[in-house]
Amino acid sequence: MDFHAALGWGLPVGIGLAAIGSGIGLGGIGSGAMQAIGRQPEATAKIQLAMIIIAALAEALTIYAFVTMFLLKGQIAG
Amino acid sequence: MGLEFLARVRRSSLWLGAVTALAVATYATPNAGLAVAAGAAWSLVNLILLERLIVALTGMDRRTLPATVRAITAIGGMMALFVAGWLLLTRLPAALLMAGFVIPHAVIVLKALALLVLPTRAWQRLTRTPWPALVVAVVLAAGWWAVTTGWSQSQGSGSGATAGSDPHAPAATAQDSHGTAPAPAAGDAHGAADAHGAPAEEAGPEKFANVITVLSRAFPHATWAHFLHHYEPVVYSLLIAFIICLVAMAATRNPKLIPGPLQNGAEMVVEALYNFIVDILGPRFGPRYVPFLGTLFVYILAMNLFGLIPFMDSPTSNLNVTVALALIVFVYAQYIGFRELGVLGWVDHMAGSPRSAIGWGLVPLMLPIHLMGELAKPISLACRLFGNIFGEDMLLVAFASLGITVLSFANLPIGVPLHLPFLFLALLTSTLQALVFTVLSTIYFLLMLPHADHGHEGEAQHAH
Numbered sequence: 112m113d114f115h116a117a118l119g120w121g122l123p124v125g126i127g128l129a130a131i132g133s134g135i136g137l138g139g140i141g142s143g144a145m146q147a148i149g150r151q152p153e154a155t156a157k158i159q160l161a162m163i164i165i166a167a168l169a170e171a172l173t174i175y176a177f178v179t180m181f182l183l184k185g186q187i188a189g
Numbered sequence: 190m191g192l193e194f195l196a197r198v199r200r201s202s203l204w205l206g207a208v209t210a211l212a213v214a215t216y217a218t219p220n221a222g223l224a225v226a227a228g229a230a231w232s233l234v235n236l237i238l239l240e241r242l243i244v245a246l247t248g249m250d251r252r253t254l255p256a257t258v259r260a261i262t263a264i265g266g267m268m269a270l271f272v273a274g275w276l277l278l279t280r281l282p283a284a285l286l287m288a289g290f291v292i293p294h295a296v297i298v299l300k301a302l303a304l305l306v307l308p309t310r311a312w313q314r315l316t317r318t319p320w321p322a323l324v325v326a327v328v329l330a331a332g333w334w335a336v337t338t339g340w341s342q343s344q345g346s347g348s349g350a351t352a353g354s355d356p357h358a359p360a361a362t363a364q365d366s367h368g369t370a371p372a373p374a375a376g377d378a379h380g381a382a383d384a385h386g387a388p389a390e391e392a393g394p395e396k397f398a399n400v401i402t403v404l405s406r407a408f409p410h411a412t413w414a415h416f417l418h419h420y421e422p423v424v425y426s427l428l429i430a431f432i433i434c435l436v437a438m439a440a441t442r443n444p445k446l447i448p449g450p451l452q453n454g455a456e457m458v459v460e461a462l463y464n465f466i467v468d469i470l471g472p473r474f475g476p477r478y479v480p481f482l483g484t485l486f487v488y489i490l491a492m493n494l495f496g497l498i499p500f501m502d503s504p505t506s507n508l509n510v511t512v513a514l515a516l517i518v519f520v521y522a523q524y525i526g527f528r529e530l531g532v533l534g535w536v537d538h539m540a541g542s543p544r545s546a547i548g549w550g551l552v553p554l555m556l557p558i559h560l561m562g563e564l565a566k567p568i569s570l571a572c573r574l575f576g577n578i579f580g581e582d583m584l585l586v587a588f589a590s591l592g593i594t595v596l597s598f599a600n601l602p603i604g605v606p607l608h609l610p611f612l613f614l615a616l617l618t619s620t621l622q623a624l625v626f627t628v629l630s631t632i633y634f635l636l637m638l639p640h641a642d643h644g645h646e647g648e649a650q651h652a653h
Contacts, residue, residue: 164629170573171573174576174577175576177576
């Protein structure tokens with residue numbers, strides 16, 4: 112398998128794996144935040160803020176994979 | 190006039206020399222930038238030594254021993270400086286060294302001119318209201334632009350091989366080849382009358398056609414179109430900043446007790462941002478950083494949403510813009526750290542605030558981790574914003590071109606607006622990413638502030 116073929120396979124699969132990881136993380140964050148809001152509805156604003164920050168951090172991993180994909184995409188065409 | 194004037198000259202030429210050297214190092218070679226910096230530094234040191242010598246020779250205490258010592262050291266320093274200058278001249282290009290050498294002198298001349306011009310009647314009449322000054326500035330900028338472009342054009346036609354003076358030449362040829370031989374799939378797209386239906390063909394990733402790509406396609410040989418195309422994100426972000434300024438000025442022009450709709454909206458936005466940021470940073474430090482962080486939010490939100498207007502483009506879908514924003518946040522956070530904690534406090538913070546034997550033992554581990562964490566923050570900020578907005582644009586383009594290909598058998602100038610649901614997704618992402626950027630910047634500021642109850646201190650107290 113040469114370099115281009117390896118990239119052609121690896122980039123989509125890699126971005127998918129990163130999305131799976133982020134998805135699991137985001138699911139955990141969301142469920143935790145919902146439970147916390149359910150227990151203490153008066154703290155909704157604070158919980159939502161923390162949830163958005165952590166969700167952004169988790170989501171950033173997929174974005175890194177995405178940016179890497181775009182950086183390496185030009186290499187496939189050669 | 191006097192020593193205070195010289196101190197101001199020193200400060201200005203330090204800044205000007207540093208910026209010029211950086212610019213030269215960026216656009217020419219690093220060696221050239223080094224030469225400019227060395228020339229400017231040499232000239233500055235020369236000026237300082239001259240000033241010391243003259244003060245020592247003509248000051249109040251000119252006959253005393255310390256003054257004599259000062260004069261002798263100044264003369265010795267100048268000797269060493271001349272030797273250093275000779276060494277520099279043998280190593281670095283002389284013309285650039287000369288350019289750097291001229292910088293402080295140019296600053297002196299300009300400052301003296303400003304001192305002469307500023308008190309005159311004509312200048313005061315010009316600057317009493319903003320509009321005449323604006324007109325003069327626009328006329329000057331247009332004249333400068335016309336002169337420089339005419340100059341570069343005559344240069345380009347004269348020798349034909351000066352590729353360095355015209356950086357747009359390769360882009361132009363690439364675009365011409367694209368324009369004359371469009372891909373067959375894009376042929377239908379060009380016929381589409383739908384504003385969102387035509388993905389632009391260019392060297393970079395495909396995007397929706399915006400005003401600047403249309404203009405550069407319409408005038409493929411005009412210098413100004415190449416200029417606009419080359420600096421597209423800069424042009425758009427400046428336009429957005431200008432619009433925000435106009436709205437802010439209109440909203441605060443004559444504030445009333447019973448506000449109109451514009452003033453009401455602006456007050457609502459400002460108040461919401463104020464409460465939001467002060468909630469995070471606390472009442473002591475919060476109000477100081479509200480202007481910066483609030484501006485950041487409004488600016489990024491406007492830039493993100495600007496791409497959803499037909500024939501416009503989001504500047505934040507370009508990595509350069511987001512890196513610039515993240516660097517501003519990074520530098521400001523370090524500045525806050527230095528100002529609020531002091532230099533030693535900053536080092537202590539970076540070392541993980543060691544207060545016990547275990548803490549001191551962990552310093553070799555904590556210091557690199559903290560430093561790398563600091564450096565990772567701007568990278569993650571920039572990549573997150575860029576990736577989200579760029580990805581959202583790409584998604585819209587992909588679905589819009591899919592909608593065009595669906596109807597391509599009928600040869601109609603329209604397509605199915607398949608990207609319509611994703612426009613609402615784009616609205617959500619734009620707002621959320623502006624919020625996330627602002628919140629994370631606020632958190633980075635918070636981590637730098639000397640708080641009793643922020644995360645680091647809490648961890649440290651738990652650990653001990």
